[in-house]
Amino acid sequence: MANVGRAVLQGGLSLKKILLALCCSLSAGCVGFYQQPAATAPHATLEAIQGPNTLLNGGVQMYWAYYDPGCNDTAETGVLGTRKGEVSERFLLIPDRRIYVNVMSSGGANKEGANALRSCANLVSFIPAVGATYQVIQSVPVSGCVADITDKTTGRSPDSFRREAVVGGCSP
Structure with a gap:
């Protein structure tokens, strides 16, 4: 059931149906949630922001x-x-442990004068440091997509940053 929201994309359903399926799967309790640390506990912050994006109305990430x-x-x-x-959006991360961040963008795209559903997924990993703030940015140009993690202080990817293969439960 954890892949319900991702598997729905392969059926070519409308964005409204995809979001409905995602909401139903989340509210049914069959999907796990990342256990963010308390704001008072040691943590790193991850800001999810929009990169360059060709999806209609920015789509959903x-x-x-x-x-x-x-x-x-x-x-x-x-x-x-x-x-x-x-x-x-801002998320709190447990520091000093490699974390794999799976990002999926979905939305309408103007394809040859008609709106069509488009989605893409990326998997990146890094080891967040206590007190650091990072940004995850997925860019969705006309074709393909790419995700990056940058340290907000330096503007560069952390040394531990890696782009990972999108396999198994990570794929849409």
């Missing part, structure tokens, strides 16, 4: 966090949240 490259749900990992349009 969904975020998951795992401790393995196969995106397997556990009691500690799973959904981080969603972001629509240009509104950014």
Whole structure:
């Protein structure tokens, strides 16, 4: 059931149906959630912001966090949240442990004069440091997409940053 929201995309359904399926799967309790630390506990911050994007109205970006490259749900990992349009989201991360951030963008795209559903997914990983603030940015140009993590202080990717293969439970 953890892949319900992602598997729906392969059926070519409308964005409204995809969002409905995602909401139903989340509210049914069959999807794990990343256990963010308390604001008073040691943590790093991850800001999810929109990169260059060709989806109509910016589309929707969904975020998951795992401790393995196969995106397997556990009691500690799973959904981080969603972001629509240009509104950014903030998530607290447990520091000093490699985290795999799965980002999926979905929305309408103007294809040869007609609107069509388009989605793409990326998996990136890094080891967040206590007190640091990072930005996850997924760019969705006309074709393909890419996600980056940058340290907000330096404007560069952390040394531990890696782009990972989108496999297993990470793929849409």
